[in-house]
Amino acid sequence: MSTSMSAILGLIxxxxxxxxxxxxxxxxxxxxxxxxxxxxxxxxxxxxxxLIGYAYAILYVFMMWHMVxxxxxxxxxxxxxxxxxxxxxxxxxxxxxxxxxxxxFFRHF
Numbered sequence: 001m002s003t004s005m006s007a008i009l010g011l012i013x014x015x016x017x018x019x020x021x022x023x024x025x026x027x028x029x030x031x032x033x034x035x036x037x038x039x040x041x042x043x044x045x046x047x048x049x050x051l052i053g054y055a056y057a058i059l060y061v062f063m064m065w066h067m068v069x070x071x072x073x074x075x076x077x078x079x080x081x082x083x084x085x086x087x088x089x090x091x092x093x094x095x096x097x098x099x100x101x102x103x104x105f106f107r108h109f
Contacts, residue, residue: 001066009063016056023049057096064089 001009027049030041039046067089071078078086 006063006066009059013056013059013063016052016059020049020052020056023052057100060092060096064093 023045027039027041027045030039032039067085071082071086074082
């Protein structure tokens with residue numbers, strides 16, 4: 001993958017993250033019925049938030065699929081910028097897995 005394509009995908013990744021967060025802030029403003037566990041938020045916005053989340057996760061996997069093999073191109077030790085990217089990438093992956101686990105298995109929390 002070229003450098004410009006990597007930068008474009010990174011900006012799309014950042015844009016999806018911001019869109020998801022700010023859409024969730026809007027959705028939190030709607031009343032929530034605790035007895036029926038149902039929000040009064042528009043279903044179309046809930047679906048949009050879910051689709052943005054899927055796109056974010058798919059883009060994460062795609063970028064990791066192309067970035068991790070590039071680690072073996074380094075001959076000696078990893079430069080600090082690469083270590084920082086590696087730590088951030090692993091952290092984002094762990095957070096995505098925790099979020100999926102909460103949404104799928106621990107919804108009662």
